[in-house]
Amino acid sequence: xxxxxxxxxxxxxxxxxxxxxxxxxxxxxxxxxxxxxxxxxxxxxxxxxxxxxxxxxxxxxxxxxxxxxxxxxxxxxxxxxxxxxxxxxxxxxxxxxxxxxxxxxxxxxxxxxxxxxxxxxxxxxxxxxxxxxxxxxxxxxxxxxxxxxxxxxxxxxxxxxxxxxxxxxxxxxxxxxxxxxxxxxxxxxxxxxxxxxxxxxxxxxxxxxxxxxxxxxxxxxxxxxxxxxxxxxxxxxxxxxxxxxxxxxxxxxxxxxxxxxxxxxx
Amino acid sequence: xxxxxxxxxxxxxxxxxxxxxxxxxxxxxxxxxxxxxxxxxxxxxxxxxxxxxxxxxxxxxxxxxxxxxxxxxxxxxxxxxxxxxxxxxxxxxxxxxxxxxxxxxxxxxxxxxxxxxxxxxxxxxxxxxxxxxxxxxxxxxxxxxxxxxxxxxxxxxxxxxxxxxxxxxxxxxxxxxxxxxxxxxxxxxxxxxxxxxxxxxxxxxxxxxxxxxxxxxxxxxxxxxxxxxxxxxxxxxxxxxxxxxxxxxxxxxxxxxxxxxxxxxxxxxxxxxxxxxxxxxxxxxxxxxxxxxxxxxxxxxxxxxxxxxxxxxxxxxxxxxxxxxxxxxxxxxxxxxxxxxxxxxxxxxxxxxxxxxxxxxxxxxxxxxxxxxxxxxxxxxxxxxxxxxxxxxxxxx
Numbered sequence: 001x002x003x004x005x006x007x008x009x010x011x012x013x014x015x016x017x018x019x020x021x022x023x024x025x026x027x028x029x030x031x032x033x034x035x036x037x038x039x040x041x042x043x044x045x046x047x048x049x050x051x052x053x054x055x056x057x058x059x060x061x062x063x064x065x066x067x068x069x070x071x072x073x074x075x076x077x078x079x080x081x082x083x084x085x086x087x088x089x090x091x092x093x094x095x096x097x098x099x100x101x102x103x104x105x106x107x108x109x110x111x112x113x114x115x116x117x118x119x120x121x122x123x124x125x126x127x128x129x130x131x132x133x134x135x136x137x138x139x140x141x142x143x144x145x146x147x148x149x150x151x152x153x154x155x156x157x158x159x160x161x162x163x164x165x166x167x168x169x170x171x172x173x174x175x176x177x178x179x180x181x182x183x184x185x186x187x188x189x190x191x192x193x194x195x196x197x198x199x200x201x202x203x204x205x206x207x208x209x210x211x212x213x214x215x216x217x218x219x220x221x222x223x224x225x226x227x228x229x230x231x232x233x234x235x236x237x238x239x240x241x242x243x244x245x246x247x248x249x250x251x252x253x254x255x256x257x258x259x260x261x262x263x264x265x266x
Numbered sequence: 267x268x269x270x271x272x273x274x275x276x277x278x279x280x281x282x283x284x285x286x287x288x289x290x291x292x293x294x295x296x297x298x299x300x301x302x303x304x305x306x307x308x309x310x311x312x313x314x315x316x317x318x319x320x321x322x323x324x325x326x327x328x329x330x331x332x333x334x335x336x337x338x339x340x341x342x343x344x345x346x347x348x349x350x351x352x353x354x355x356x357x358x359x360x361x362x363x364x365x366x367x368x369x370x371x372x373x374x375x376x377x378x379x380x381x382x383x384x385x386x387x388x389x390x391x392x393x394x395x396x397x398x399x400x401x402x403x404x405x406x407x408x409x410x411x412x413x414x415x416x417x418x419x420x421x422x423x424x425x426x427x428x429x430x431x432x433x434x435x436x437x438x439x440x441x442x443x444x445x446x447x448x449x450x451x452x453x454x455x456x457x458x459x460x461x462x463x464x465x466x467x468x469x470x471x472x473x474x475x476x477x478x479x480x481x482x483x484x485x486x487x488x489x490x491x492x493x494x495x496x497x498x499x500x501x502x503x504x505x506x507x508x509x510x511x512x513x514x515x516x517x518x519x520x521x522x523x524x525x526x527x528x529x530x531x532x533x534x535x536x537x538x539x540x541x542x543x544x545x546x547x548x549x550x551x552x553x554x555x556x557x558x559x560x561x562x563x564x565x566x567x568x569x570x571x572x573x574x575x576x577x578x579x580x581x582x583x584x585x586x587x588x589x590x591x592x593x594x595x596x597x598x599x600x601x602x603x604x605x606x607x608x609x610x611x612x613x614x615x616x617x618x619x620x621x622x623x624x625x626x627x628x629x630x631x632x633x634x635x636x637x638x639x640x641x642x643x644x645x646x647x648x649x650x651x652x653x654x655x656x657x658x659x660x661x662x663x
Binding site for chain 1: 271274275278281282285286482483484486487488489490491492493494657658660661
């Protein structure tokens with residue numbers, strides 16, 4: 001299925017710009033009921049600096065597994081994964097310095113204020129208090145969080161919490177952001193705020209890998225899109241490239257076309 | 267491993283726990299305020315009740331008063347006794363509480379007194395009624411006095427001294443030290459209380475900062491930081507240890523306060539002399555710390571294994587019950603541990619506590635208990651860290 005060929009143009013900007021390199025990534029789980037489950041099969045992609053790389057796929061496609069491997073939370077069964085040149089298996093601690101991680105499932109500590117939360121995450125990422133304070137002030141200002149920086153999290157609205165989650169994930173100024181469906185469960189206003197910040201981070205030159213199952217989001221946001229289905233990478237390219245290789249002009253249609261072709265091949 | 271990182275996690279868990287209202291209620295308000303007030307209340311009402319019964323006059327019905335006028339006079343002379351004349355329905359009145367006791371004097375009273383034969387008097391009273399018990403006590407006292415009077419009269423008639431009746435005097439001397447007496451009193455209850463309080467104090471926090479973090483999705487944010495999993499586990503375990511130890515101390519303090527407030531209001535404490543030496547306290551702590559560590563490590567491990575708080579609680583309930591059971595076994599009288607039995611966690615500590623409180627220091631027991639508990643706590647910590655590294659445990663849903 002991975003043989004399905006789209007003409008992929010690898011942007012040859014040199015290796016140093018490849019912030020995320022994934023090659024032959026495979027993850028096999030052992031499930032009591034289902035037995036051996038191949039969650040991710042032989043993935044290969046690269047993400048670059050100043051780019052939003054979208055992982056697009058339905059639920060259960062393997063997006064979360066891929067991102068958890070990138071974030072060193074779980075180990076790959078096979079394949080090579082490097083983040084800013086560091087190997088996720090051999091140098092997990094270095095990799096963690098390079099990344100900010102945010103998903104729809106990551107929570108916050110209810111009994112702490114935003115200021116305390118960010119201070120804690122700065123410290124556990126090895127930052128000096130002085131640096132944390134300076135950076136907190138900048139982030140809180142840019143995310144417009146000053147009004148509630150000393151209110152405990154359990155008193156905050158969903159939107160405020162999401163801003164804090166973003167602040168928490170970027171306090172150590174990581175060059176790579178790993179965002180796993182960060183807009184799931186948010187109302188449209190909050191979701192839009194999140195998307196605006198993600199764009200902002202790209203403009204600051206960060207490398208962002210962004211998973212979603214929402215076509216419009218991928219269409220609006222992502223510079224590169226990788227479509228995965230049942231653990232396999234079935235297409236990869238810019239939106240323009242994907243359109244060029246398809247008979248459709250709309251990402252949703254392209255998506256279904258690819259899935260159908262993939263299933264026929266199977 | 268960096269102590270700085272462990273301290274970061276430790277502090278975070280501690281602050282989070284202290285800010286939890288439930289912790290404050292369970293750790294401070296209930297033991298230090300609620301229990302003493304409750305016991306003071308119980309003490310107060312039982313005292314008020316007993317004062318009322320002590321002050322009340324006992325109404326006593328006498329059958330055959332005419333056969334023993336002198337005895338009746340003795341009773342009448344006592345200011346808190348009212349002697350009533352015969353009525354047919356007196357048993358019913360006794361049951362209603364209208365009268366507090368019925369005394370029956372046989373018709374041959376005078377005859378038997380003169381012939382120096384024993385006379386059987388019958389006193390009917392109701393032991394479930396405080397006032398009736400007091401009446402019984404009063405009548406008993408008066409009868410005893412009257413009896414002594416008669417004996418003295420008889421002795422003097424025979425020209426005998428009072429000492430005639432006491433050929434032997436046994437003077438008993440209790441050689442138990444104050445420490446040992448306190449010890450035997452405390453040894454009955456304290457080991458059990460300590461164990462229960464340690465586990466109960468550790469449970470909530472241990473589950474909240476492990477399974478609770480999984481449930482709230484904050485665990486992933488820790489895993490992608492610069493802190494290693496061993497540091498996370500140690501930081502959490504130390505926080506649980508401190509909370510568990512503090513709630514045990516506060517719990518004991520609260521119970522002591524409750525006991526003292528209840529007892530002093532109800533009418534003073536007698537016979538308990540709180541003498542425990544510094545050495546004993548030091549040794550108690552030496553045995554206590556591995557136990558606190560063991561409880562914390564095991565509960566943290568279970569909490570990490572569980573998917574969510576509910577699952578963790580259901581795993582912990584049987585562990586807690588087992589602990590309670592071991593506690594009960596250890597305080598039961600006559601139970602002795604031998605050699606290898608001191609390797610059994612919880613049970614061993616409980617026995618060593620008991621020995622120490624009785625003033626007995628067996629170094630082999632202390633060292634076996636200390637090392638066994640430290641080793642098991644270490645294994646649990648190792649297990650907890652292993653679980654923390656297992657993706658199927660961390661991310662199962």
